[in-house]
Amino acid sequence: MLDLLAQLGRSGLAAIERLGRGHLLLLGMIGGLPSLVARPRLLTAQIYNIGVLSVLIVTVSGLFVGMVLGLQGYYVLSQFGAAESLGVMVAASLVRELGPVVTALLVAGRAGSALTAEIGLMKATEQLSGLEMMAVDPVKRILTPRFLGGLIAMPVLAAMFSAVGVLGGYFVGVGLLGVDDGAFWSQMQAKIDLHEDVINGVIKSLVFGVVVTWIALFQGYDAVPTSEGVSRATTRAVVHSALAVLGLDFVLTALMFGD
Amino acid sequence: MGRRSPRAHRPSRSQGASPARHGGPAPAGRRAARSDAEVLVRIRGLVFSRNGRRIFDGVDLDIRRGEVTAIMGPSGTGKTTLLKLISGQLHPDAGTVEVDGKDVHALSRGELYRLRTRMGMLFQTGALLTDLSVYDNVAYPLREHTRLPESMIRKLVLMKLEAVGLRGARDLMPAELSGGMARRVALARAVALDPMMIMYDEPFTGQDPISMGVLITLIRQLNDASRLTSIVVSHDVKETASIADYLYIIANGRVMARGTPAEVEAAQSAWVDQFMHGLPDGPVHFHYPADRLDRDFLG
Numbered sequence A: 001m002l003d004l005l006a007q008l009g010r011s012g013l014a015a016i017e018r019l020g021r022g023h024l025l026l027l028g029m030i031g032g033l034p035s036l037v038a039r040p041r042l043l044t045a046q047i048y049n050i051g052v053l054s055v056l057i058v059t060v061s062g063l064f065v066g067m068v069l070g071l072q073g074y075y076v077l078s079q080f081g082a083a084e085s086l087g088v089m090v091a092a093s094l095v096r097e098l099g100p101v102v103t104a105l106l107v108a109g110r111a112g113s114a115l116t117a118e119i120g121l122m123k124a125t126e127q128l129s130g131l132e133m134m135a136v137d138p139v140k141r142i143l144t145p146r147f148l149g150g151l152i153a154m155p156v157l158a159a160m161f162s163a164v165g166v167l168g169g170y171f172v173g174v175g176l177l178g179v180d181d182g183a184f185w186s187q188m189q190a191k192i193d194l195h196e197d198v199i200n201g202v203i204k205s206l207v208f209g210v211v212v213t214w215i216a217l218f219q220g221y222d223a224v225p226t227s228e229g230v231s232r233a234t235t236r237a238v239v240h241s242a243l244a245v246l247g248l249d250f251v252l253t254a255l256m257f258g259d
Numbered sequence B: 001m002g003r004r005s006p007r008a009h010r011p012s013r014s015q016g017a018s019p020a021r022h023g024g025p026a027p028a029g030r031r032a033a034r035s036d037a038e039v040l041v042r043i044r045g046l047v048f049s050r051n052g053r054r055i056f057d058g059v060d061l062d063i064r065r066g067e068v069t070a071i072m073g074p075s076g077t078g079k080t081t082l083l084k085l086i087s088g089q090l091h092p093d094a095g096t097v098e099v100d101g102k103d104v105h106a107l108s109r110g111e112l113y114r115l116r117t118r119m120g121m122l123f124q125t126g127a128l129l130t131d132l133s134v135y136d137n138v139a140y141p142l143r144e145h146t147r148l149p150e151s152m153i154r155k156l157v158l159m160k161l162e163a164v165g166l167r168g169a170r171d172l173m174p175a176e177l178s179g180g181m182a183r184r185v186a187l188a189r190a191v192a193l194d195p196m197m198i199m200y201d202e203p204f205t206g207q208d209p210i211s212m213g214v215l216i217t218l219i220r221q222l223n224d225a226s227r228l229t230s231i232v233v234s235h236d237v238k239e240t241a242s243i244a245d246y247l248y249i250i251a252n253g254r255v256m257a258r259g260t261p262a263e264v265e266a267a268q269s270a271w272v273d274q275f276m277h278g279l280p281d282g283p284v285h286f287h288y289p290a291d292r293l294d295r296d297f298l299g
């Protein structure tokens, strides 16, 4: 019984310690941002790695999600004779929710896991210690560009997801199911609000960008420097990011659209 | 690069290698009278534990300027750990490590980094950046810490690579190198900034006899030509003893023997004798403690 309590206390302390290290790392990365001004190439390379290389998976997923939304939305809306509102429904669900959330999940799976593995392996092969010994701060040189890269890439990817998704909904709704072309677009234009929908969606994906890249980088940086440790860290990065994104989405939605 | 010139105010020593190398064992008096200015790294009462295991239990150790000091000991005694303590990557539980008169573990991050630009370290694994070519790896510290024009960097990099015999491998990626080649590239990188001190962690493992010989002379030459201080960690007793001015043998958390190679060779300790000559029988056991053999196999 006492053993159990001690065990519980130990793992609780370890978790809090990890949380502390995570926040220190975040502070370190934020502190490293100014140093990127002198080295824009480090940043562009990471925007390419995290952003450009994720474009295909994000747009293809966006297309399918939009098409499904078109089908399901039409089915529900036409029961109430409101099939013309399909455009609003598709666009609102994408811009407010599915765009930021699904993109964040996809990026966590594709780029986040890669970041964790990369940083973890750099640690395991002593590349990070090597940098330290060359008096180069690995947090500034290696982690910060990846962090900012992810932060920049995320909203852009989410916007692409939503845009392609709307097109997918349009193909299905207007092209296949015969919803009125003009109504689809004009209702969307009238009902989707720049602040309410678009800006809030962008804020969400910025937050997700921070969370996903931060978790991925921290898991790599904190990984046990062995192949097993890195593989575990990679799994943890994806699982934690997914949970954090979904949980935060609820909180943000409640804050933004609650009233 | 004027800001880092530790050599300028180093006490002048008689030209050529130390008497220990050429003149047999140094007179005991000279050793005892080592003045403060001559000691670059001073370790006192070092205690360090890992996962509850004492790795160092009161180690005192001096590394003198301009010499090659070898640190030897059985695998897993903490030689790599010692180098990490000296370079401030790990913190001791007790005791002090002073490098060039500064307590390494009391320095601020900025001061520690400034000190590190004057220390080179050759990692056991090489620790090259895998996404950069050999050339860019060696150029990395120069680009980070100097404002030299690219043409000058090119000359320096090629010079350092030439010294380790890998000028022709400049365009290869680290993954395309053998272990021994990677170690040599790492050596070129470690000396790129002309540090005052280099720490070599197992420089000889994975080297063929030729590059081993070249490396041995290279370490000695680098040390004497640019008045460096070198710390060589190795199990290769013969090779290391051949270039070292002073030897430390550590085991079981303490210094088991110290002295010039000749002094250590002559030491009347069964333990040291076994280690220096690689004998299977003696006070050190090759086997990790285990149950009786017959019980494991016939039980």
Ligand SMILES: Nc1ncnc2c1ncn2[C@@H]1O[C@H](COP(=O)(O)OP(=O)(O)OP(=O)(O)O)[C@@H](O)[C@H]1O
Pocket (backbone or CB within 6 Å): B050, B051, B055, B074, B075, B076, B077, B078, B079, B080, B081, B082, B124
């Ligand atoms: N990251 C670590 N975490 C926990 N214990 C470690 C770690 N690194 C090393 N150790 C332990 O510290 C001890 C000393 O390790 P160290 O790497 O310094 O040995 P070494 O003398 O360099 O050995 P070798 O000659 O084989 O390289 C070992 O017993 C090892 O088990």
Ligand SMILES: [Mg+2]
Pocket (backbone or CB within 6 Å): B079, B080, B081, B124, B201
């Ligand atoms: Mg070692």
